[in-house]
Amino acid sequence: MAIGKGRLEAFSDGVIAIIITIMVLELKVPHGKDLESLRPLTPVFLSYVLSFAYVGVYWNNHHHTLQAVRSVNGSILWANLHLLFWMSLIPFITDWLGESHFSRWPVFCYGIILAMNGIAYRILALALIKHHGEDSLVAKAFGNDFKGKISIALYPVAIALTFVNATFSMVIYVIVAAMWLIPDKRFERLLVDGEEEE
Amino acid sequence: MAIGKGRLEAFSDGVIAIIITIMVLELKVPHGKDLESLRPLTPVFLSYVLSFAYVGVYWNNHHHTLQAVRSVNGSILWANLHLLFWMSLIPFITDWLGESHFSRWPVFCYGIILAMNGIAYRILALALIKHHGEDSLVAKAFGNDFKGKISIALYPVAIALTFVNATFSMVIYVIVAAMWLIPDKRFERLLVDGEEEE
Amino acid sequence: MAIGKGRLEAFSDGVIAIIITIMVLELKVPHGKDLESLRPLTPVFLSYVLSFAYVGVYWNNHHHTLQAVRSVNGSILWANLHLLFWMSLIPFITDWLGESHFSRWPVFCYGIILAMNGIAYRILALALIKHHGEDSLVAKAFGNDFKGKISIALYPVAIALTFVNATFSMVIYVIVAAMWLIPDKRFERLLVDGEEEE
Amino acid sequence: MAIGKGRLEAFSDGVIAIIITIMVLELKVPHGKDLESLRPLTPVFLSYVLSFAYVGVYWNNHHHTLQAVRSVNGSILWANLHLLFWMSLIPFITDWLGESHFSRWPVFCYGIILAMNGIAYRILALALIKHHGEDSLVAKAFGNDFKGKISIALYPVAIALTFVNATFSMVIYVIVAAMWLIPDKRFERLLVDGEEEE
Numbered sequence: 021m022a023i024g025k026g027r028l029e030a031f032s033d034g035v036i037a038i039i040i041t042i043m044v045l046e047l048k049v050p051h052g053k054d055l056e057s058l059r060p061l062t063p064v065f066l067s068y069v070l071s072f073a074y075v076g077v078y079w080n081n082h083h084h085t086l087q088a089v090r091s092v093n094g095s096i097l098w099a100n101l102h103l104l105f106w107m108s109l110i111p112f113i114t115d116w117l118g119e120s121h122f123s124r125w126p127v128f129c130y131g132i133i134l135a136m137n138g139i140a141y142r143i144l145a146l147a148l149i150k151h152h153g154e155d156s157l158v159a160k161a162f163g164n165d166f167k168g169k170i171s172i173a174l175y176p177v178a179i180a181l182t183f184v185n186a187t188f189s190m191v192i193y194v195i196v197a198a199m200w201l202i203p204d205k206r207f208e209r210l211l212v213d214g215e216e217e218e
Numbered sequence: 219m220a221i222g223k224g225r226l227e228a229f230s231d232g233v234i235a236i237i238i239t240i241m242v243l244e245l246k247v248p249h250g251k252d253l254e255s256l257r258p259l260t261p262v263f264l265s266y267v268l269s270f271a272y273v274g275v276y277w278n279n280h281h282h283t284l285q286a287v288r289s290v291n292g293s294i295l296w297a298n299l300h301l302l303f304w305m306s307l308i309p310f311i312t313d314w315l316g317e318s319h320f321s322r323w324p325v326f327c328y329g330i331i332l333a334m335n336g337i338a339y340r341i342l343a344l345a346l347i348k349h350h351g352e353d354s355l356v357a358k359a360f361g362n363d364f365k366g367k368i369s370i371a372l373y374p375v376a377i378a379l380t381f382v383n384a385t386f387s388m389v390i391y392v393i394v395a396a397m398w399l400i401p402d403k404r405f406e407r408l409l410v411d412g413e414e415e416e
Numbered sequence: 417m418a419i420g421k422g423r424l425e426a427f428s429d430g431v432i433a434i435i436i437t438i439m440v441l442e443l444k445v446p447h448g449k450d451l452e453s454l455r456p457l458t459p460v461f462l463s464y465v466l467s468f469a470y471v472g473v474y475w476n477n478h479h480h481t482l483q484a485v486r487s488v489n490g491s492i493l494w495a496n497l498h499l500l501f502w503m504s505l506i507p508f509i510t511d512w513l514g515e516s517h518f519s520r521w522p523v524f525c526y527g528i529i530l531a532m533n534g535i536a537y538r539i540l541a542l543a544l545i546k547h548h549g550e551d552s553l554v555a556k557a558f559g560n561d562f563k564g565k566i567s568i569a570l571y572p573v574a575i576a577l578t579f580v581n582a583t584f585s586m587v588i589y590v591i592v593a594a595m596w597l598i599p600d601k602r603f604e605r606l607l608v609d610g611e612e613e614e
Numbered sequence: 615m616a617i618g619k620g621r622l623e624a625f626s627d628g629v630i631a632i633i634i635t636i637m638v639l640e641l642k643v644p645h646g647k648d649l650e651s652l653r654p655l656t657p658v659f660l661s662y663v664l665s666f667a668y669v670g671v672y673w674n675n676h677h678h679t680l681q682a683v684r685s686v687n688g689s690i691l692w693a694n695l696h697l698l699f700w701m702s703l704i705p706f707i708t709d710w711l712g713e714s715h716f717s718r719w720p721v722f723c724y725g726i727i728l729a730m731n732g733i734a735y736r737i738l739a740l741a742l743i744k745h746h747g748e749d750s751l752v753a754k755a756f757g758n759d760f761k762g763k764i765s766i767a768l769y770p771v772a773i774a775l776t777f778v779n780a781t782f783s784m785v786i787y788v789i790v791a792a793m794w795l796i797p798d799k800r801f802e803r804l805l806v807d808g809e810e811e812e
Contacts, residue, residue: 296472310443438635438636505641
């Protein structure tokens with residue numbers, strides 16, 4: 021079953037690189053020539069920044085997780101493609117979010133897509149743990165996946181809050197992203213420990 | 219003739235990553251702000267899901283096949299580019315499929331493109347087998363290429379059925395994709411066996 | 417001066433993969449639902465096929481040339497970026513070629529861009545030969561660069577012929593592409609010889 | 615802390631390859647068929663050339679810097695994503711620059727984006743130096759980062775000059791790009807020295 025992880029990483033890097041970059045295509049050049057003409061772009065720009073952070077976080081986590089991976093199998097390849105599918109919808113939903121000036125339903129759908137990404141990442145984690153065993157480095161690293169659990173718990177709250185006030189939901193999305201941007205020493209520490217043990 | 223397979227994989231990963239991602243650009247953001255405004259996107263979204271699955275299957279198979287490959291030659295490079303050419307037409311035909319709400323001729327052409335991809339993959343397989351020999355790991359793996367043979371047999375049926383009812387054809391396309399999504403232990407087993415033999 | 421060639425290859429693969437794939441975005445989905453509505457796409461499709469072949473040839477040659485390369489330096493990095501610049505104009509000129517139904521000036525400009533690509537490739541070759549020495553594998557491989565010389569000689573002829581009849585020019589472009597598509601054993605042989613010598 | 619630098623390079627290569635290539639999508643095919651119809655594209659083309667050079671310079675520097683890097687950590691990954699964020703805005707601002715025929719505010723914003731890229735690169739450098747130590751190869755290479763310092767000093771001048779005459783600013787942007795295009799033996803020399811020392 022020793023299929024190398026190299027191409028899984030290369031393909032994921034390619035898809036994520038494209039996802040994070042094509043979002044910027046939604047920043048349509050204004051027809052005017054003064055600063056004023058940039059103002060209508062503000063919501064599109066802000067939603068771009070938020071989604072850039074989310075996709076960056078996913079790439080970062082993917083990078084760290086795969087560091088602890090020794091080999092892959094068919095289920096892992098599909099779990100990874102499943103994750104990439106939900107990530108590929110982020111540019112679409114980001115665009116709607118910005119174009120609609122953060123109205124209720126786009127904010128609602130943004131939360132759904134983020135939640136599906138969180139779930140898809142969890143499924144990938146389970147496939148990796150099943151393949152490497154409960155005592156593996158990967159399993160230990162996900163054992164206390166504090167941030168992952170909080171995120172998956174916060175998304176439904178944010179989604180429900182769109183029926184009260186979509187701004188509250190946006191605040192939660194920003195908080196979740198910020199939480200992930202704070203450096204996470206977990207994997208680095210585990211990798212060092214794991215290498216020392218070997 | 220010992221040309222490394224590294225760049226063939228890297229280039230194919232790049233092209234396939236772009237193909238699978240640009241399809242999502244066809245999901246145009248709705249002008250409305252409510253859920254209702256997403257409804258017209260349904261056929262485009264469904265055709266995106268189907269083609270994402272097909273491109274994912276091709277990447278997966280490409281990944282598995284290349285695992286068993288030791289080196290490449292000029293014919294293999296061209297056979298691979300030929301496959302990428304037909305894959306590059308998938309976003310176009312997918313878009314037409316969705317935009318036309320799965321009408322006869324787009325469904326017909328979708329089948330043609332899928333069939334050409336199947337044939338191109340077969341040509342790549344033959345080039346790989348010729349280069350590695352009839353006793354090679356690659357040759358054995360393709361020897362009983364059950365799914366590949368069924369797929370190439372089903373495409374003409376689906377194409378012909380467009381003249382009866384295009385829905386039947388779409389059902390066949392979904393069945394073929396689903397057949398490939400079911401985990402395939404063939405290559406993994408062979409690789410393990412092959413490594414044990416060596 | 418021993419800078420690895422790995423990232424030069426990876427970056428070039430990325431750019432060339434994008435160039436070859438975004439050309440297909442010019443195949444705009446027809447509004448109609450029947451085969452007839454595909455007909456206006458014919459010239460755009462034909463120019464896509466031709467340019468796909470050219471970009472494929474360049475990737476193939478790039479792949480083969482870099483196989484014989486041991487390391488790179490600053491001049492090589494810039495010569496490579498210069499080549500990628502001219503390649504990046506191929507999607508634009510291809511689109512104009514198709515949209516204009518192969519009229520004189522687009523055919524003229526297509527030839528100019530192809531010629532600039534040929535010259536840029538030659539400059540890259542000179543930078544590689546200068547870095548590796550006149551007795552290197554790379555130098556030998558380019559020593560009798562028959563196809564390269566013929567191509568650079570044919571482009572001016574094709575460009576001049578646009579003032580007589582643009583169809584003649586198109587025929588020459590097709591002939592040059594076809595010439596390159598015929599398998600070239602030169603590099604493969606040289607690599608094998610080179611490895612045997614060492 | 616020994617996280618490999620491989621995927622950082624691969625992902626950056628992917629994003630930079632896309633950034634440098636999607637800029638060409640702004641060269642919209644003219645409706646006319648004669649050379650005259652290309653003339654309105656001149657400012658868009660010139661701004662494309664300039665930005666291609668800047669992105670090429672960044673890729674080149676990134677390549678050289680990472681050569682001297684042994685491993686990465688979380689801060690470096692984020693500093694790198696932060697750089698990619700500012701780079702991702704280059705296609706947008708380039709387009710505005712060309713569309714507006716180099717008017718004051720687009721020229722002003724172009725300078726801001728270039729300056730933010732320069733600062734982001736500096737932050738990445740600091741993260742790399744902190745991780746590798748003040749005596750490392752990376753630290754030495756950046757110690758006398760003459761070009762980097764001049765660039766960061768010239769951007770504010772160019773930005774301020776937009777209030778006098780935007781042409782002066784454009785001249786400075788061209789000078790800065792040209793300065794970087796002149797081959798820089800610094801890193802190559804250091805790498806050779808560093809390898810000799812070891």
